[in-house]
Structure formats: structure tokens, C-alpha cells
Amino acid sequence: MSPADWLELLRLHLTLSPLAIGGAMTLAPELHRALVVQHAWLSEAQFQACLTLAQATPGPNVLYIALAGWTVGLQATPGPLLQQALLAVLGLTIALVGVLLPSSLLACAAGHWLRQHPQHRGVRAFRQGMAPVVVGVMLSAAWLLARSLDLCADPSQPVPAAIAVVSTLAVWRTRMNLLWLIGAGGLIGAFGAFGAFGAFGGLGGLGGL
Amino acid sequence: MTAPATGPHPRNARELFWAFSHLAMQGFGGVLGVVQRELVERRGWMSNEEFLEEWGLAQVLPGPNVCNLALMYGWRQHGPRGALAALAGLLALPLLTLLLVASVFRLGADQPQAVAALRGMGAVTVGILAGAGIKLLLALRSHRLGPLAAMTLAGLATLGITWLDLPLPAIVAGVGGLSCAWVYRCLRPGERAAG
Numbered sequence: 001m002s003p004a005d006w007l008e009l010l011r012l013h014l015t016l017s018p019l020a021i022g023g024a025m026t027l028a029p030e031l032h033r034a035l036v037v038q039h040a041w042l043s044e045a046q047f048q049a050c051l052t053l054a055q056a057t058p059g060p061n062v063l064y065i066a067l068a069g070w071t072v073g074l075q076a077t078p079g080p081l082l083q084q085a086l087l088a089v090l091g092l093t094i095a096l097v098g099v100l101l102p103s104s105l106l107a108c109a110a111g112h113w114l115r116q117h118p119q120h121r122g123v124r125a126f127r128q129g130m131a132p133v134v135v136g137v138m139l140s141a142a143w144l145l146a147r148s149l150d151l152c153a154d155p156s157q158p159v160p161a162a163i164a165v166v167s168t169l170a171v172w173r174t175r176m177n178l179l180w181l182i183g184a185g186g187l188i189g190a191f192g193a194f195g196a197f198g199a200f201g202g203l204g205g206l207g208g209l
Numbered sequence: 210m211t212a213p214a215t216g217p218h219p220r221n222a223r224e225l226f227w228a229f230s231h232l233a234m235q236g237f238g239g240v241l242g243v244v245q246r247e248l249v250e251r252r253g254w255m256s257n258e259e260f261l262e263e264w265g266l267a268q269v270l271p272g273p274n275v276c277n278l279a280l281m282y283g284w285r286q287h288g289p290r291g292a293l294a295a296l297a298g299l300l301a302l303p304l305l306t307l308l309l310v311a312s313v314f315r316l317g318a319d320q321p322q323a324v325a326a327l328r329g330m331g332a333v334t335v336g337i338l339a340g341a342g343i344k345l346l347l348a349l350r351s352h353r354l355g356p357l358a359a360m361t362l363a364g365l366a367t368l369g370i371t372w373l374d375l376p377l378p379a380i381v382a383g384v385g386g387l388s389c390a391w392v393y394r395c396l397r398p399g400e401r402a403a404g
Contacts, residue, residue, distance in 0.1 A: 017272060022377030024273045049314070056327045057310050058234045059303020062273035066300075067307055096300070103272025104280055108292060110270055111281035121396050129389030130265025131258070131352060132359050133381060135345045136366025137268065141241055142338035143371045149331045160332045167336020171246065172343050178235045178246060181333045189329020190322050 001041075001076040006094065008039075009072065013065070013098025020103060024062035027099070031068065041072045062099065069095025163188060217253045222287050222294035228252065229279055229298030234306075237330045240275045240299075242337035245345065248282075255282075257348035269381055275299065353392055362388050 001009075012034050020027050028051065035042045042050075050071065054064030073091020074084055117123050146152065151160045163185050170176055219225045232247035233240055244264075248254045255263065267277035276296055283295030352359035366384045369375045375383075 020271045020273070021381075022268070022274075026377070049311075053311055053314065054307060056237070056331075057303065057307045058236050059307065060233065060236065060240050060273050060275045060299060062276060063300070063304055063307050066304055067311055070308065070311070092304075096304075100272065100276060100296075103270065104276065104296070107267070107270050107272060107277040107280050108284055108289075110266065111284055114266065115285065121393065125389050125393035125396055127262040127265060128353050129392040130269065130381075130385050131261035132349060132354075132362035132388050133366045133385045134261050134264045134268060135342060135349060135363040136370065136380070136384070137377070138241055138338060138342040138345060139363070139367045140370035142335050142342055143367075145331065145338065146335045149328060149335065151332055151335065160328065163329060163332035164335040164339070167333045168339040168343070169336075171242070171337050171340025175250065178243060178333075178337060181336070182235065182237060182330050185329040185331075185333035186326040187329070189332075190326035 001072075005039075005041075005076075006090070009041075009069070009091065010094045010098050013069075013095050014102060017099045017102040018106065020099070024060070024065060024099070027065070031065065035068060035072065041076075042068060046071055062096075065099050066092050066096040069093070159188065219254065219286050219291070222283075222290045225283050225286060225291050226294040226298035228254075229283075229295045230302050233299045233303050236275075236303075237327075237334045242334070242339075242341040244275060244278065245341040246337070257345060258351070261345060261348065265385075268377075269385070353395055354388070358391070359388075 012031075016027050016030060019030070032047055036044055036047050047068065050064045050067040054061060054067055057063075070088045070092040072095075073088040076087045076091065077083070114123055114127075146161075146164060149160065151164055167181050167185070170181055171178070219228060228247065232243045235247075236243045245257070245260055249257055249260050263278055263282060264274070267274045267281065270277050276299060279295035279299045280292045283291035283293070285291075287294070346360060346363060349359040349363060350356040354362070362384055366380050369380050369384065370377070
């Protein structure tokens with residue numbers, strides 16, 4: 001990648017940042033167009049892997065953009081390992097700072113202004129008026145994630161849906177540490193409960209023949 | 210609303226950093242549900258109502274919602290240092306984890322067991338989001354518009370996103386706009402903020 005390419009990478013992220021209303025995931029189509037289709041800095045599979053890995057690991061979803069920048073840098077120029085690692089860090093930094101800086105300055109400025117005018121009628125109407133929308137978004141996020149994980153797709157595999165229901169009750173009714181829940185979910189998954197129940201369902205199908 | 214003068218709150222930027230690190234490392238598939246759990250319930254740094262207000266603003270502004278929330282909350286507690294500490298806490302450890310996992314996957318480790326484990330953790334994340342959502346829905350009972358109206362608006366937003374597949378800006382402008390205008394009408398001019 002030439003210096004002009006690095007500048008273009010920075011410009012791309014800086015201009016996308018103020019458009020990210022609704023969070024980092026809303027930028028995925030536009031980033032895909034620029035990184036994969038327009039510049040071919042990433043392959044289709046690499047971009048998908050960035051999205052999937054960032055979803056699967058802990059932390060805010062915006063990190064898929066950091067990982068995409070890292071991958072762009074990593075394969076920017078063939079060379080010794082150290083040089084590639086440094087370029088990967090450069091790509092990651094450009095992507096993450098670029099996508100966060102404009103929106104963060106705006107958030108700090110807005111927060112500051114609102115603190116200065118806490119009694120303003122419009123400010124209070126806005127803060128209290130948005131509360132139902134926030135609740136709706138959170139419930140929708142649960143539903144959409146359940147749908148993307150296909151939790152209820154197969155009635156012969158009740159374990160994933162049961163994990164979700166038990167976690168819901170545990171979060172709602174108890175104060176237990178979430179890490180225990182996440183660990184338990186991971187263990188049940190890894191020990192093949194999903195697969196075992198899949199096989200069980202399959203055997204049931206055979207019994208019907 | 211401003212921060213309560215009493216009650217627990219982060220003592221310094223370092224505590225902000227670790228609090229946001231801790232909640233970020235629990236957020237598989239997004240951090241939305243965990244923020245409420247950590248900041249409202251475990252640490253008591255804000256009430257459910259304050260959380261809804263902070264998050265409403267973070268959601269309307271462009272940028273990753275949880276980053277906006279960390280910045281605004283951190284700044285309010287400890288100024289620019291607090292804002293940077295909260296944001297850094299949110300990003301640093303998850304970023305290192307992600308790079309580590311990405312490097313391992315690059316080496317060709319494609320284990321069905323790992324994929325199944327991630328699916329199990331994803332199912333828990335659904336529960337974290339749903340559980341936090343139910344609690345916040347119940348917190349709407351004390352909303353200015355009354356329980357029925359506030360919960361109906363929340364239901365409209367949910368249906369708009371999940372059933373009609375409307376983009377978030379449309380929900381914010383439609384349901385949010387209606388809700389804000391309604392609250393505005395209910396607030397008397399010059400009335401002091403409650404609390």
C-alpha cells in the first residue's frame with residue numbers, strides 16, 4: 001500500500017464515523033463496499049471473518065472495524081514478520097481512531113452541552129422520551145441475536161433455547177455473576193449438548209421410519 | 210439528570226478503566242445488556258432511569274453506542290481523563306483478546322467444538338439482553354407518561370425493529386420523536402427536574 005492508500009484508509013474511516021447512527025454495525029455494508037469491492041484490500045471471506053470473530057469474542061462490536069484495519073495492514077506489503085506486524089498495528093490504529101474520533105468528539109460535546117442545560121425543557125423531554133425506545137432496542141437486540149443464532153429453528157434441539165430462557169430468568173430474578181452463566185453456556189455447547197441433541201433428534205427420525 | 214451527590218460512584222479514572230474492562234469482557238455479541246447489569250445493579254453507579262436516559266442519548270448520537278456512553282459517563286465523573294479511561298477500558302482487553310483469537314484462527318484452527326462453545330455463549334447473551342430488557346421494561350412503570358403509554362411505546366419500537374425490519378434511525382425519529390414530543394407536552398415550563 002502506498003502512503004496515499006493509508007491516507008485514503010484514514011479518510012474513509014473519518015467520514016464514516018459521523019454516519020454511524022445506531023452503532024458500528026450499521027457501517028458494515030458501507031465498509032464492505034469500500035474495503036472489499038472498491039479497493040480490494042480485504043477478501044470477501046476476510047471481511048466476514050472480521051464480523052464473525054468480533055461478534056464471538058467479548059467486547060463492543062466496533063472492534064470488527066479494528067480487526068479489519070489490522071488485516072488490511074497485515075497484508076499491505078509482503079515483507080519480514082516484524083514489518084508486517086508494525087503495518088498491522090498501523091492499520092488497526094488508523095481504522096479505530098478514524099472511526100471513533102469524530103463521533104467521540106461529538107458525544108463529548110453533546111454531553112457537555114446537556115450538562116450545562118439540565119433544566120432545559122427540551123433536554124428533559126428528550127432524555128425521558130427516549131427511554132421507551134431504549135427498552136425496545138434492547139428487547140429487539142435479544143430477539144435478533146436469537147434469530148441469527150437459530151436458537152429456535154429446530155424443535156428437536158431444545159438446549160440452545162433452554163440456555164437462553166434460563167439465562168433470561170437468572171439475569172432477571174437473581175444477582176448471579178454473568179461470567180458463571182457465560183462459562184456454563186460455553187461448556188454446555190462445547191460438551192456437544194447441541195450436537196448430542198441433534199443426534200438424538202436424528203435417531204428419533206430413524207425410529208419413525 | 211445529574212449524578213447523585215451521594216451513593217456509590219467511581220473514585221478515580223483507574224476505577225473507571227477497570228469497571229469498563231470488566232463489563233466489556235462479559236459482553237459476547239455486544240455489551241448492551243452487560244452495562245445495565247454492571248453499572249446499575251452490581252456497582253450502583255446509576256439508577257435504571259438514569260441508565261435509560263444516558264443510553265437514549267448515546268443511541269441517538271453517531272458512533273458505537275457503548276463507546277458514547279463510556280465517554281459521557283467517564284467525563285461526567287472525572288473529566289476528560291475519566292472519559293479516556295472508560296473508553297480505553299472498554300476497548301483494550303477485548304481488542305487484545307480479539308487479535309489473539311484472530312491469530313489462532315489464521316493458523317487454521319477450525320474446531321467444531323469451539324464453534325459450539327461460542328454458540329452456547331451466544332445463547333447466554335440472548336438471555337442477558339432479554340433479562341436486562343425485562344427489568345428496564347418494568348422500570349418504565351415510573352415513567353412520566355405512565356406505565357401503559359411508556360410500555361406501549363417500547364412495544365412499538367420492538368415490533369418496528371423485529372417485525373417490520375425498520376432501520377434504527379426510523380425508529381428513533383418515529384417512536385422516539387412521538388415519545389419526546391409527548392413528554393415535552395407533559396413537562397410544565399420552568400418545572401424543576403425531579404430528584
